[in-house]
Amino acid sequence: MQPMPTDWQRALAVVAHPDDLEYGCAAAIADWTDGGREVVYVLATRGEAGIDTVTPDECAPLREAEQRASAAVVGVSTVEFLGHRDGVVEYGLGLRRDIAAAIRRHRPELVITLNHRDTWGGPDGGGYWNTPDHRAVGRAALDAAADAGNRWIFPELISEQGLEPWNGVRWVAVAGTATPTHAADATPGLERSVRSLMEHKAYIEVLTDQDPEEYVRSFLTGNAERNAARFGGRPAVAFEVFPR
């Protein structure tokens, strides 16, 4: 894998749920914000369908607060929620428009998202089935990088919200794919990525009987170490980069 591009200043991370970035790539984000780069989080949903024993009305503010806390751990202070319904996010023009608007508001050079493919992949190309929300949001983020730059697509973003086109997205980097092309060294940010994921307390509590810190640490360290074989032996966060 090639090293991730570093000649950028602003990134926008667009994912479906609270915790997607913490499972996917927070170690890289911690290192980037340390280096003085700005990273903003945009979440399509508030993750309100994530906990079986908690109703969506109670769950949404809880998970929103946990997401803001986990973002703060890795140096991210702006977290926006687009308000799509958790579990039933639809790929379509509404989602593309919402993400294009976010890209125009924040004017990133790098857009980060999570696996948009049907499966999580694996050596045999199979593996676990991905969720519909991840597929929808990942695909829409890839599409919206171009939509944001074209004034004739979603002209209402200009007339109603004053959002001028931004054609400055140079790469869309997809975390969690089976076919990564690039990687970022996970070592400097790994400890903070553990603490960042642990901020999702309510969610993790119902997910596993294991000690939360043990569970989080072994998951994130295991992922980073698996990527090391293809990144000069360094633990890494892997991305599939689509240049524009």
Ligand SMILES: [Zn+2]
């Ligand atoms: Zn998710």
